[in-house]
Amino acid sequence: DQQVKQNSPSLSVQEGRISILNCDYTNSMFDYFLWYKKYPAEGPTFLISISSIKDKNEDGRFTVFLNKSAKHLSLHIVPSQPGDSAVYFCAASGGKLIFGQGTELSVKP
Amino acid sequence: DSGVTQTPKHLITATGQRVTLRCSPRSGDLSVYWYQQSLDQGLQFLIHYYNGEERAKGNILERFSAQQFPDLHSELNLSSLELGDSALYFCASSVGSGALENTEAFFGQGTRLTVV
Numbered sequence: 001d002q003q004v005k006q007n008s009p010s011l012s013v014q015e016g017r018i019s020i021l022n023c024d025y026t027n028s029m030f031d032y033f034l035w036y037k038k039y040p041a042e043g044p045t046f047l048i049s050i051s052s053i054k055d056k057n058e059d060g061r062f063t064v065f066l067n068k069s070a071k072h073l074s075l076h077i078v079p080s081q082p083g084d085s086a087v088y089f090c091a092a093s094g095g096k097l098i099f100g101q102g103t104e105l106s107v108k109p
Numbered sequence: 110d111s112g113v114t115q116t117p118k119h120l121i122t123a124t125g126q127r128v129t130l131r132c133s134p135r136s137g138d139l140s141v142y143w144y145q146q147s148l149d150q151g152l153q154f155l156i157h158y159y160n161g162e163e164r165a166k167g168n169i170l171e172r173f174s175a176q177q178f179p180d181l182h183s184e185l186n187l188s189s190l191e192l193g194d195s196a197l198y199f200c201a202s203s204v205g206s207g208a209l210e211n212t213e214a215f216f217g218q219g220t221r222l223t224v225v
Contacts (some may be wrong), residue, residue, distance in 0.1 A: 043216030
Protein backbone atom coordinates (compact mmCIF):
# COMPACT_ATOMS: atom_id res chain seq x y z
CA ASP A 1 0.00 0.00 0.00
CA GLN A 2 1.92 2.98 -1.33
CA GLN A 3 0.51 6.01 0.46
CA VAL A 4 2.90 8.43 -1.19
CA LYS A 5 3.62 8.03 -4.89
CA GLN A 6 6.06 9.62 -7.27
CA ASN A 7 5.07 8.24 -10.63
CA SER A 8 8.01 9.58 -12.61
CA PRO A 9 11.20 7.69 -11.81
CA SER A 10 13.29 10.18 -13.77
CA LEU A 11 13.21 13.66 -15.25
CA SER A 12 15.68 15.42 -17.53
CA VAL A 13 15.69 19.20 -18.05
CA GLN A 14 17.97 21.77 -19.58
CA GLU A 15 19.95 24.12 -17.39
CA GLY A 16 18.03 27.35 -16.78
CA ARG A 17 14.63 25.78 -17.42
CA ILE A 18 12.01 24.84 -14.84
CA SER A 19 11.98 21.41 -13.22
CA ILE A 20 8.63 20.17 -11.94
CA LEU A 21 8.55 17.11 -9.74
CA ASN A 22 5.21 15.61 -8.80
CA CYS A 23 3.91 13.63 -5.88
CA ASP A 24 0.51 12.14 -5.02
CA TYR A 25 -0.74 10.87 -1.70
CA THR A 26 -3.75 8.87 -0.61
CA ASN A 27 -4.18 9.58 3.08
CA SER A 28 -6.12 12.77 3.80
CA MET A 29 -4.86 12.69 7.40
CA PHE A 30 -1.37 13.74 6.34
CA ASP A 31 -0.82 17.25 7.67
CA TYR A 32 2.70 18.13 6.67
CA PHE A 33 4.68 17.48 3.52
CA LEU A 34 8.39 17.63 2.85
CA TRP A 35 10.82 17.32 -0.03
CA TYR A 36 14.22 15.75 0.39
CA LYS A 37 17.17 15.67 -1.97
CA LYS A 38 19.58 12.77 -2.09
CA TYR A 39 22.99 12.52 -3.70
CA PRO A 40 24.62 9.10 -4.24
CA ALA A 41 26.31 7.66 -1.16
CA GLU A 42 24.73 10.27 1.09
CA GLY A 43 21.65 10.39 3.27
CA PRO A 44 18.64 12.45 2.18
CA THR A 45 18.78 16.13 3.09
CA PHE A 46 15.78 18.30 3.80
CA LEU A 47 14.89 20.77 1.09
CA ILE A 48 11.53 22.42 1.69
CA SER A 49 8.25 21.71 3.44
CA ILE A 50 4.63 22.80 3.48
CA SER A 51 1.88 22.57 6.03
CA SER A 52 -1.54 21.33 4.97
CA ILE A 53 -3.02 24.73 5.86
CA LYS A 54 -1.04 26.36 3.05
CA ASP A 55 -1.04 25.86 -0.68
CA LYS A 56 2.36 27.30 -1.51
CA ASN A 57 5.75 27.72 0.11
CA GLU A 58 8.73 29.31 -1.52
CA ASP A 59 12.42 29.25 -0.67
CA GLY A 60 14.72 30.79 -3.22
CA ARG A 61 14.64 28.75 -6.41
CA PHE A 62 12.41 26.12 -4.82
CA THR A 63 8.63 26.32 -4.53
CA VAL A 64 6.30 23.63 -3.29
CA PHE A 65 2.62 23.66 -4.22
CA LEU A 66 -0.05 21.68 -2.42
CA ASN A 67 -3.45 20.83 -3.86
CA LYS A 68 -5.33 19.16 -1.03
CA SER A 69 -8.45 18.39 -3.01
CA ALA A 70 -6.39 16.49 -5.55
CA LYS A 71 -4.03 15.08 -2.90
CA HIS A 72 -1.16 16.29 -5.01
CA LEU A 73 1.98 18.27 -4.39
CA SER A 74 4.70 19.45 -6.67
CA LEU A 75 8.17 20.90 -6.38
CA HIS A 76 9.23 23.58 -8.83
CA ILE A 77 12.88 24.43 -9.30
CA VAL A 78 13.60 27.50 -11.35
CA PRO A 79 16.05 28.08 -12.82
CA SER A 80 17.40 24.54 -12.74
CA GLN A 81 21.14 24.13 -12.29
CA PRO A 82 23.42 21.13 -12.94
CA GLY A 83 24.07 20.90 -9.18
CA ASP A 84 20.37 20.17 -8.70
CA SER A 85 20.89 16.76 -10.30
CA ALA A 86 19.92 14.28 -7.58
CA VAL A 87 17.10 12.02 -6.48
CA TYR A 88 14.18 13.93 -4.98
CA PHE A 89 11.86 12.31 -2.48
CA CYS A 90 8.58 13.69 -1.33
CA ALA A 91 7.39 12.71 2.11
CA ALA A 92 4.19 13.04 4.08
CA SER A 93 3.85 13.27 7.83
CA GLY A 94 1.00 12.08 10.00
CA GLY A 95 2.60 10.46 13.00
CA LYS A 96 5.31 8.87 10.88
CA LEU A 97 7.20 10.09 7.88
CA ILE A 98 6.25 8.22 4.70
CA PHE A 99 8.36 8.65 1.57
CA GLY A 100 7.64 8.26 -2.11
CA GLN A 101 9.85 6.20 -4.40
CA GLY A 102 11.87 9.17 -5.58
CA THR A 103 12.43 10.95 -8.89
CA GLU A 104 15.91 11.20 -10.34
CA LEU A 105 16.43 14.68 -11.76
CA SER A 106 19.13 15.28 -14.32
CA VAL A 107 19.88 18.88 -15.27
CA LYS A 108 21.93 19.09 -18.43
CA PRO A 109 24.24 22.04 -19.17
CA ASP B 110 27.14 16.92 8.12
CA SER B 111 23.61 16.27 9.43
CA GLY B 112 24.80 15.47 12.95
CA VAL B 113 23.34 11.96 12.73
CA THR B 114 25.97 9.22 12.92
CA GLN B 115 25.49 5.70 11.65
CA THR B 116 27.91 2.85 12.07
CA PRO B 117 29.17 0.85 10.38
CA LYS B 118 29.11 2.43 6.92
CA HIS B 119 29.44 -0.91 5.19
CA LEU B 120 28.67 -4.43 6.34
CA ILE B 121 29.06 -7.70 4.48
CA THR B 122 27.70 -10.84 6.08
CA ALA B 123 26.43 -14.28 5.21
CA THR B 124 22.87 -15.52 5.03
CA GLY B 125 21.50 -16.68 8.34
CA GLN B 126 23.66 -14.32 10.36
CA ARG B 127 22.64 -11.50 12.68
CA VAL B 128 23.89 -7.91 12.57
CA THR B 129 23.38 -4.75 14.59
CA LEU B 130 23.27 -1.30 13.04
CA ARG B 131 23.84 1.69 15.26
CA CYS B 132 22.54 5.24 15.09
CA SER B 133 23.42 8.28 17.19
CA PRO B 134 20.87 11.08 16.72
CA ARG B 135 21.61 14.79 16.61
CA SER B 136 22.20 16.35 19.96
CA GLY B 137 18.84 17.23 21.49
CA ASP B 138 16.76 15.09 19.14
CA LEU B 139 14.49 12.62 20.91
CA SER B 140 13.08 10.78 17.91
CA VAL B 141 14.87 8.17 15.83
CA TYR B 142 13.45 6.68 12.65
CA TRP B 143 14.77 3.72 10.68
CA TYR B 144 14.33 3.32 6.93
CA GLN B 145 15.31 0.67 4.40
CA GLN B 146 16.20 1.53 0.83
CA SER B 147 16.52 -1.45 -1.46
CA LEU B 148 17.69 -1.28 -5.06
CA ASP B 149 15.31 0.87 -7.12
CA GLN B 150 13.03 1.32 -4.14
CA GLY B 151 12.09 4.35 -2.17
CA LEU B 152 12.67 4.81 1.53
CA GLN B 153 10.60 2.23 3.35
CA PHE B 154 9.69 3.21 6.88
CA LEU B 155 10.60 0.54 9.41
CA ILE B 156 10.14 1.90 12.91
CA HIS B 157 10.11 5.06 15.01
CA TYR B 158 11.23 5.56 18.61
CA TYR B 159 10.70 8.61 20.75
CA ASN B 160 12.59 9.04 24.00
CA GLY B 161 13.06 5.32 24.40
CA GLU B 162 9.55 4.22 23.48
CA GLU B 163 8.33 2.69 20.25
CA ARG B 164 5.93 5.13 18.55
CA ALA B 165 5.15 3.68 15.16
CA LYS B 166 5.89 0.61 13.10
CA GLY B 167 6.01 0.27 9.37
CA ASN B 168 6.71 -2.76 7.22
CA ILE B 169 9.29 -4.17 9.58
CA LEU B 170 9.88 -7.90 9.41
CA GLU B 171 9.60 -10.03 12.53
CA ARG B 172 13.28 -10.93 12.06
CA PHE B 173 14.11 -7.25 12.61
CA SER B 174 13.94 -5.44 15.91
CA ALA B 175 15.08 -2.11 17.25
CA GLN B 176 15.49 -0.24 20.49
CA GLN B 177 16.39 3.20 21.72
CA PHE B 178 18.60 3.46 24.76
CA PRO B 179 18.54 5.99 27.63
CA ASP B 180 21.31 7.98 25.96
CA LEU B 181 18.97 8.14 22.90
CA HIS B 182 21.14 6.17 20.53
CA SER B 183 19.31 3.43 18.67
CA GLU B 184 20.16 0.00 17.35
CA LEU B 185 18.49 -1.95 14.58
CA ASN B 186 18.97 -5.70 14.88
CA LEU B 187 18.57 -7.85 11.78
CA SER B 188 18.59 -11.61 12.25
CA SER B 189 18.37 -14.75 10.10
CA LEU B 190 19.55 -12.58 7.25
CA GLU B 191 18.45 -13.33 3.71
CA LEU B 192 19.84 -12.16 0.39
CA GLY B 193 16.85 -9.85 0.01
CA ASP B 194 17.80 -7.95 3.14
CA SER B 195 20.70 -6.38 1.25
CA ALA B 196 19.92 -2.69 1.24
CA LEU B 197 20.86 0.73 2.53
CA TYR B 198 19.58 1.31 6.03
CA PHE B 199 19.12 4.90 7.08
CA CYS B 200 18.31 6.37 10.40
CA ALA B 201 16.96 9.85 10.89
CA SER B 202 16.36 11.97 13.95
CA SER B 203 14.10 14.85 14.79
CA VAL B 204 13.24 16.99 17.76
CA GLY B 205 9.53 16.18 17.74
CA SER B 206 7.57 13.30 19.13
CA GLY B 207 6.32 11.77 15.93
CA ALA B 208 3.89 14.12 14.32
CA LEU B 209 7.01 16.01 13.36
CA GLU B 210 5.08 19.22 13.88
CA ASN B 211 6.74 21.32 11.26
CA THR B 212 10.20 20.02 12.00
CA GLU B 213 12.15 18.01 9.54
CA ALA B 214 14.06 14.81 10.12
CA PHE B 215 17.82 14.72 9.62
CA PHE B 216 19.34 11.64 8.05
CA GLY B 217 22.57 9.82 8.62
CA GLN B 218 24.69 8.63 5.71
CA GLY B 219 23.34 5.12 5.97
CA THR B 220 24.71 1.62 6.44
CA ARG B 221 25.08 -0.44 3.31
CA LEU B 222 24.33 -4.06 4.18
CA THR B 223 25.31 -6.78 1.75
CA VAL B 224 24.17 -10.31 2.48
CA VAL B 225 26.06 -12.97 0.53
